[in-house]
Amino acid sequence: MNKPIIRVFAVLLVLFGLLAYFTTRWTVIDRAALQDNPQNKRELLAQQRIARGSIEAASGTVLARSIRRSDGTYARHYPENGLFAQTVGYSFLNPGTAGLERFYNGQLTGRTAGLEGTLRKLQGKRQQGNDLQTALDPQAQQVAIDQLAGRAGAVVALDPRSGRVKVMASIPSYDPNVLRSAKQTARLNSAPGAPLLNRTTAGLYPPGSTFKIVTAAAAIDSGLYEPSSTVNGDNGVEISGVPLNNDGGQSFGEVDLTTALTQSVNTVWAQVGERVGKRRISRYMERFGFGSPVPVDLPPSERLASGLYCSPDGNREVVSPTDSCVDIGRASIGQDKLLATPLQMAMVASAVANRGILMQPAIATRTIDPEGRTAYENTPQRFSRVMSAASAEKLTAMMQRVVQEGTGTAAALSGIEVAGKTGTAERDVINNITQPWFIAFAPASDPQVAIAVTIEKTVGGFGGTDAAPIAKAVMESLLR
Amino acid sequence: MSARNRELFGLLPASLLIVAGFGAVFLQERTQLNNLSLTYGAIFLGLCFAAHLIIRARLPDADPYLLPIIAVLASIGLVMIYRLNETLARDQAQWFVIGLVAFAATIILLRDYRLLERYRYLIAAASIALLLLPRVPGIGQQANGAYLSISLGPVSFQPAEFAKIGIIIFLASYLRDTRALLVSRKRYGITLPRLKHIGPLLLVWGLAMLMLVFIRDLGSSLMFFGGFLAMLYVATDRLIFPVVGFGLFGVGAWFFATTVGHVGDRISAWQHPFDPRLYEQIGGSYQIAQSLFAQADGGLWGQGFGQALISVGDSPILPAAQTDLIYAVIVNELGLIGSIALLLVYVLLIERGFRVAVLARDSFSKLLATGLTTVVALQVFVIVGGVTKVIPLTGVTLPFVSYGGSSIVANFVILALLLLISDRARREARR
Numbered sequence: 001m002n003k004p005i006i007r008v009f010a011v012l013l014v015l016f017g018l019l020a021y022f023t024t025r026w027t028v029i030d031r032a033a034l035q036d037n038p039q040n041k042r043e044l045l046a047q048q049r050i051a052r053g054s055i056e057a058a059s060g061t062v063l064a065r066s067i068r069r070s071d072g073t074y075a076r077h078y079p080e081n082g083l084f085a086q087t088v089g090y091s092f093l094n095p096g097t098a099g100l101e102r103f104y105n106g107q108l109t110g111r112t113a114g115l116e117g118t119l120r121k122l123q124g125k126r127q128q129g130n131d132l133q134t135a136l137d138p139q140a141q142q143v144a145i146d147q148l149a150g151r152a153g154a155v156v157a158l159d160p161r162s163g164r165v166k167v168m169a170s171i172p173s174y175d176p177n178v179l180r181s182a183k184q185t186a187r188l189n190s191a192p193g194a195p196l197l198n199r200t201t202a203g204l205y206p207p208g209s210t211f212k213i214v215t216a217a218a219a220i221d222s223g224l225y226e227p228s229s230t231v232n233g234d235n236g237v238e239i240s241g242v243p244l245n246n247d248g249g250q251s252f253g254e255v256d257l258t259t260a261l262t263q264s265v266n267t268v269w270a271q272v273g274e275r276v277g278k279r280r281i282s283r284y285m286e287r288f289g290f291g292s293p294v295p296v297d298l299p300p301s302e303r304l305a306s307g308l309y310c311s312p313d314g315n316r317e318v319v320s321p322t323d324s325c326v327d328i329g330r331a332s333i334g335q336d337k338l339l340a341t342p343l344q345m346a347m348v349a350s351a352v353a354n355r356g357i358l359m360q361p362a363i364a365t366r367t368i369d370p371e372g373r374t375a376y377e378n379t380p381q382r383f384s385r386v387m388s389a390a391s392a393e394k395l396t397a398m399m400q401r402v403v404q405e406g407t408g409t410a411a412a413l414s415g416i417e418v419a420g421k422t423g424t425a426e427r428d429v430i431n432n433i434t435q436p437w438f439i440a441f442a443p444a445s446d447p448q449v450a451i452a453v454t455i456e457k458t459v460g461g462f463g464g465t466d467a468a469p470i471a472k473a474v475m476e477s478l479l480r
Numbered sequence: 481m482s483a484r485n486r487e488l489f490g491l492l493p494a495s496l497l498i499v500a501g502f503g504a505v506f507l508q509e510r511t512q513l514n515n516l517s518l519t520y521g522a523i524f525l526g527l528c529f530a531a532h533l534i535i536r537a538r539l540p541d542a543d544p545y546l547l548p549i550i551a552v553l554a555s556i557g558l559v560m561i562y563r564l565n566e567t568l569a570r571d572q573a574q575w576f577v578i579g580l581v582a583f584a585a586t587i588i589l590l591r592d593y594r595l596l597e598r599y600r601y602l603i604a605a606a607s608i609a610l611l612l613l614p615r616v617p618g619i620g621q622q623a624n625g626a627y628l629s630i631s632l633g634p635v636s637f638q639p640a641e642f643a644k645i646g647i648i649i650f651l652a653s654y655l656r657d658t659r660a661l662l663v664s665r666k667r668y669g670i671t672l673p674r675l676k677h678i679g680p681l682l683l684v685w686g687l688a689m690l691m692l693v694f695i696r697d698l699g700s701s702l703m704f705f706g707g708f709l710a711m712l713y714v715a716t717d718r719l720i721f722p723v724v725g726f727g728l729f730g731v732g733a734w735f736f737a738t739t740v741g742h743v744g745d746r747i748s749a750w751q752h753p754f755d756p757r758l759y760e761q762i763g764g765s766y767q768i769a770q771s772l773f774a775q776a777d778g779g780l781w782g783q784g785f786g787q788a789l790i791s792v793g794d795s796p797i798l799p800a801a802q803t804d805l806i807y808a809v810i811v812n813e814l815g816l817i818g819s820i821a822l823l824l825v826y827v828l829l830i831e832r833g834f835r836v837a838v839l840a841r842d843s844f845s846k847l848l849a850t851g852l853t854t855v856v857a858l859q860v861f862v863i864v865g866g867v868t869k870v871i872p873l874t875g876v877t878l879p880f881v882s883y884g885g886s887s888i889v890a891n892f893v894i895l896a897l898l899l900l901i902s903d904r905a906r907r908e909a910r911r
Contacts, residue, residue, distance in 0.1 A: 001846050002838045004714040008850065009834045011710075012857045016827055019861065020820055022868035026775040027816040034776035039754055042773050045789055045797060 044093055048073040053108045053129030053367065055088055055100055057136045058166075063088045064101065066129075075180070076101075082173040083141055086198035087165075087298070087363060090176040095185050099198070100363060102299045104132050107367045107376055130367040130375045135164035140477040144169040147470040153455035154199040154342040157474055160350040160441060160450040162380040163359030165296065166478055167451075168343075170199040201294050201303045204316075204339040205454060208423030208463065209264045210437045211334030213348050213395065215273045216261060218284035220394055221356075221387035224276055227258045227394050237267040239329035244270050247424075261398045262406030264422060266333050273332020281328060282321040287386040288351060288358065291318055294343045295383060296361040306340035334423060346452035347383075349439040352399065352419070353447035356392040358383040400444050408438065410468035413476055417444035420471065422463030423454075432460045438467035442475050449478045483544040483906075484536045490548030491528050494555045498524055501559030504785045517566050520573040524558055527580050534584050538591075539903035541910065543836060546902070549829045550880055550895055556822060557881030560809060564790060564802050568883050575885040579892035586896035593900045597844060600653040607646030608687065610639035629886075640700055641877075641890035644707070644855055645897070647684075651708060652847035654680060655715035659843065663716050684708050685725065689732045698733065698746065699862040699874025705729050707855040714850050715843070750872035767799050768866075768873050771808040774798055775868070782815030802883040804875050807867045822881075823864070830857045836898055839905040849901050852894050 026034065034040060051074055055064040063084055066074040076091045089099015097105055110129040137157075144155035148171045157167035174195040178184040188196055197203065219225040233252030236243040246252070246266050252259070260268035273281060285307065289295060293303040307318035310325040321331060330336035343361060351358035360383040369375040387395075399419035402408040407422040420440030427433045436458055441450040451474060453467040481489075502521040528551045535542055554576070562569035590596070596603065613630050629638045655662075662678070685705070709722040737744050749758050749765035753772065758765040774797075777783060788809050790801050798805050811819045833853025840846045856879050863882075866873035877887040 001714055001717070001843065004717050005834055005837050005846065005850055008710045008714060008854060009830065012830060012854070012861075013827065015857075015861045015865075016823055018870055019864045019868060020823055022865070022870050023775065023811060023819050023823075024816055026772050026868060027778050027811060027819075028780060031776045031779060034772055037754060037773070039756075039759060039769060040773045040776075042777055042789055042797070 041093065044096065047091075047109050048093060050074065050109050051128050052076065052091065053110065053131040055108075055132045055134065057084075057134060057138045058365075059138060061138045063134075063136070064091075076176075078176045080138065081177060082175045083138060083145070084136055084168065085173045085176055086170045086196065086200075086302075087136065087168045088176070089299075090179050092179050094182055095179060095189075098196075098302065099298060100132060100134070103297050104364060104367070108132060110369070128370045130369045132367050133365050134363050135159070135162075135166060135365055136168070136363065137166040137478060140167045140474055141169055143477040144470065144474045145171065145173070147473050148455070151455050152193055152199075152457065153453070154203055155451070155453050155470060155474055156200045156343045156346040157449055157451040157478060158346055158350060158361055160353035160359065160447050163350070163361045163383070164365065164380070165361055165363045166449065167474055168198075168200050168363070170197070170203070198298070198302050199456075200342045201296060201298055203341060203456075204304055204306070204309070205342075205435055205437075205456070206338060206425035206427075207306075207334040207340040207345055208425035208435065208437050209266075209269075209334055210345055210348070210421050210423035210439045210452075210463070211332070211338060211340070212261060212264065212269045213352065213399070213421050213439065214284060214288055214290075215269050215276065215281065215332040216257065216395055216398065217288075217352070217387050217391065218276050218280050219257070219272050221284070221391035222276060222280050225257055225272060227398055228256045230254045230256050231260065231268045231271055233260060233265040233268045235267065237271060239267075239270045239274065240327045244329070258398045258401055261421070262401045264402075264407050269333045270329035274329045276332075278322045278326065278328045281332065284386065285321060287384045289344055289347050289383060290340070291320070294341050294347075294361075296343060297363050297378065304341055306344040308337045309339050310337040334425065342452045342454050344452075345437065345439050345454075346450055349420075349441045349452060350450035351386040352392050352395050353441035353450045354392075355389040356385055356387040358386050396444055399440075403440070407462070407464040408440070408468050410464055411438060411440055411472045411475075413442065413472060413479075416442050416475075416479060418442040418472075418475065419444040419447075420468065422468060424461070424463045427457060433457050434459075434461050436461045436463040436466040438463050438471045440468075440471050440475065442479060449475050451475060483542070484532070484540060487535065487544040487547055488532055490545060491532065491551055494528060494548060494551035495525055497552060497555040498559065501555065501785065502562060505559065505563045514566075517562070517569065520558065520562065520569050523573045524555065524576060527576050531580060531583060534587060535899060538587050539899050541906040542899040542903035543832055543906070545832050546829070546836075546895060546898060549825060549832065550891075552825055553822075553829070553880035556810070556825075557806070557878070557883075559785075560806055560813075560881070561802050561883050563785060563813075564809070568802055571885075572883055572888070575888045578885070579888040582889045583892040583896045586893050587900060590897075590900060593848075593897060593904075594842075594844060596649050597653040597656075600650045603646045604650035607643040607650065610643040610646070611687075613639045637886040638884070639886075640697075641886040642893075644704060645852070645890060645893055647687075647704065648707060648711070648851035648855060649848065651684070651711050652844055652851055655711055655847055656843040659715040662721075663718055681708075681712065685728055685732075689736070697874050697876075698872055699866060699876050702729075702733075702871075703855060703858040703862050703876065706858045707851050710854040711847050711851045714837075715847060746872045746874065750869065753869065767805070768869060770798050771805050771867050771873070772869060774805075774808045775811040778812040778815045778819075780816050782811070782813050782818055785813055788812040800875070803877055804863065804873070804882075805867060806878055806882050807864050810881075823860075826857070826860050833857075833898055836902040836905060839909055840901055841905060841908050845901045845905065849898060852898055856891070856894060 052066040054062050056062055062079050064078050067077050069075055087099055089101040091097045091101040108129045144167050153171055155167055155169040158165045172193040172195040174188055233255045235246045235249050235251040244267055252265050290307045293305045305318045308321055308326050327336045331338045360381045362378050364378050366374050367376040396419050403411050403418045403420045408420045411418050411420050418440055423437030425435040427435050437454045439452045441447045451471050453471045455466055458466050498521045561572050709725045713722045737747050753765040753769040790798050801809050830853055837846050837849035859876055859879050863876045863878050865871040877884045879891050
């Protein structure tokens with residue numbers, strides 16, 4: 001009977017080998033995949049036991065902080081409620097993390113890698129997060145929110161010299177503190193107007209005539225046109241075989257480009273765009289940042305690419321302006337299949353303001369560790385040289401005229417030169433629903449702020465009448 | 481060195497484990513634990529020593545390694561439970577006392593364990609009754625769809641833990657008598673026993689199926705039936721028996737998996753633990769998914785004693801961490817290295833168990849030792865396999881490690897029986 005006993009033992013050994021193999025599989029072989037599984041909340045749960053760093057505005061105003069609870073875990077609190085809701089984001093067990101909270105999770109939880117982390121552990125120190133400092137301006141943000149007055153829309157303002165983001169307002173908004181409750185989270189997820197959406201970076205809208213700045217930059221910087229070059233601005237010029245109308249059906253005759261920008265003459269800029277050509281427009285769009293997710297320190301899922309969306313299968317995918325589906329004349333005046341995020345349009349203004357050099361937008365400036373040392377410095381980075389300084393100066397002069405005597409006079413500030421461009425995208429011609437835009441920078445001679453404003457829907461509103469006053473108020477608050 | 485002195489020295493690793501483990505957990509959570517809790521460790525060491533003295537007095541020739549191996553397992557379990565919940569550790573220490581009483585009673589009352597053979601039908605009937613108790617209205621309890629425990633007043637216990645011992649005793653005795661008859665008749669070149677000989681064995685198969693239906697627990701029935709097949713194979717030395725047996729079990733399991741909702745749910749949760757629908761469902765795949773996540777965090781070296789994330793506030797992250805999922809906690813805290821070490825301790829235990837079976841002189845002792853060892857081994861396989869997604873997860877305890885009174889007491893009785901068999905075998909071998 002001993003032989004079968006030993007065989008039974010052998011079979012059991014094989015079974016135990018199986019156990020050892022499967023344990024190895026979960027702990028070593030498939031470890032990374034399991035840890036990345038979206039259902040795996042262990043890391044998030046573990047983070048509940050870490051004193052997460054706070055998030056602060058430029059003035060030192062605390063936008064997010066952690067409060068210790070009696071059971072030793074920490075809860076996130078947002079003292080300014082919904083002021084920077086979509087930008088700061090949130091960090092809760094459910095629904096997880098978003099915004100700066102997500103992008104800077106490693107810094108905020110103080111995940112110190114390598115030797116220093118090990119040393120801290122050996123010393124028995126609790127893991128503690130780094131504080132995140134930003135350039136955000138709560139006062140100007142409040143002005144932007146007040147000015148939007150509940151209308152769905154977005155305002156982005158940044159410093160063109162550094163790319164530091166000052167204002168990032170997206171309406172409708174929400175109070176992140178309520179996300180602590182699963183019920184409220186579910187309600188917000190399906191709320192009308194998508195309050196969780198950061199419209200400044202993930203709202204895609206037809207930019208309308210504000211895009212003419214991109215066309216003008218390509219036209220002048222490529223040497224094909226001067227601000228004084230004249231083009232026929234009559235109504236009904238055929239673009240891609242279809243007559244194009246000017247606003248109000250007005251004919252301007254032969255006009256120079258400065259006038260054409262000041263009066264926002266569609267037919268002129270469509271013809272300029274056609275002559276400059278798809279390839280050049282494409283190159284300049286790329287330099288301005290079109291075609292790839294808008295570059296800013298927010299999670300990839302919250303940033304969309306501006307550009308031409310024309311895949312017929314409904315895929316929301318940006319195509320090159322050289323694609324055959326593109327009507328380059330109409331794209332040049334911000335129509336056709338062109339869509340842009342408000343931050344992208346602020347970058348357009350910013351590049352002109354900063355003498356042709358586009359700085360990469362950045363919300364955070366640095367992180368500070370619990371000992372008060374700088375843990376991470378987000379130094380300003382150049383995104384691209386879009387155009388020569390000379391071309392930028394010419395464009396600046398043209399844009400100043402828009403505010404002095406053109407469509408954008410409502411943005412004029414007393415004592416400060418403002419350069420800007422209006423836009424009014426048609427959303428529903430029959431019901432006269434428009435999307436007003438305004439992009440600008442100031443002071444024109446020494447720009448300190450670049451801004452983009454848009455309101456999703458107005459009945460018969462214009463960029464000059466609806467968006468420009470908002471830009472004016474926000475710039476005033478930032479320059480005061 | 482004599483066997484008993486070797487056993488005494490063998491208790492050293494367990495003592496070190498207990499001292500180091502309790503010390504580590506206590507230092508880690510000093511703020512929340514009181515000094516008194518350290519006495520649970522002391523009680524445990526005292527019990528090990530008491531068990532040693534009982535063996536020294538009554539079974540001087542018994543295997544010297546069984547007790548130390550089990551002491552190591554139990555100390556790992558006690559430290560883990562202490563780390564999870566101080567109160568549970570106190571209960572567990574108390575159960576060790578009761579387990580020791582059962583251990584001593586078994587050794588003293590069953591001086592000649594072969595007496596058991598006389599009462600085999602009574603034992604079999606009692607075991608079957610025990611198995612069915614959880615379905616009796618009023619005292620039976622259902623947990624996660626399975627009927628495994630009964631409650632009598634304040635005490636609740638799992639009768640299956642004791643039934644398994646009774647059934648093994650019955651089978652060992654029955655197979656001792658019929659093993660020659662089972663292989664005596666050949667038809668068409670294969671072994672084909674008469675119906676009246678195979679009948680009781682078919683009854684055991686039926687019993688396993690009945691467990692599936694009535695108790696609704698795949699793991700337990702797999703454990704019972706596997707133990708039975710191992711004994712049948714050892715009794716007859718014919719591969720045909722376990723092959724046909726597994727076939728029958730497979731057919732039955734498949735039938736119930738497709739018809740009994742609870743069994744089918746467990747199987748789909750096993751196949752697709754991350755399916756959102758199953759994950760959200762109550763009694764779905766949440767537990768197995770969390771088990772795998774916890775193991776992944778353990779990695780090669782583990783996160784260290786007391787580091788595993790078990791719950792946040794009152795909501796459990798690892799449900800049933802102290803019973804079903806204790807292996808996942810061990811993997812999380814001690815890593816692959818620690819858990820492989822634990823599995824090796826079990827392999828050592830099984831090896832000692834089969835050594836007892838090999839050394840035993842008479843068929844009944846051999847079959848009994850084989851059956852007891854195999855069932856313990858299969859129980860480890862069923863729960864560790866369930867936690868590591870080798871097989872569908874079912875709620876059995878990890879022998880000597882998991883929290884649970886019935887399990888501790890029953891396993892101490894198994895230990896006593898193995899020591900009784902080994903004492904006789906080694907004494908006869910020496911003679």
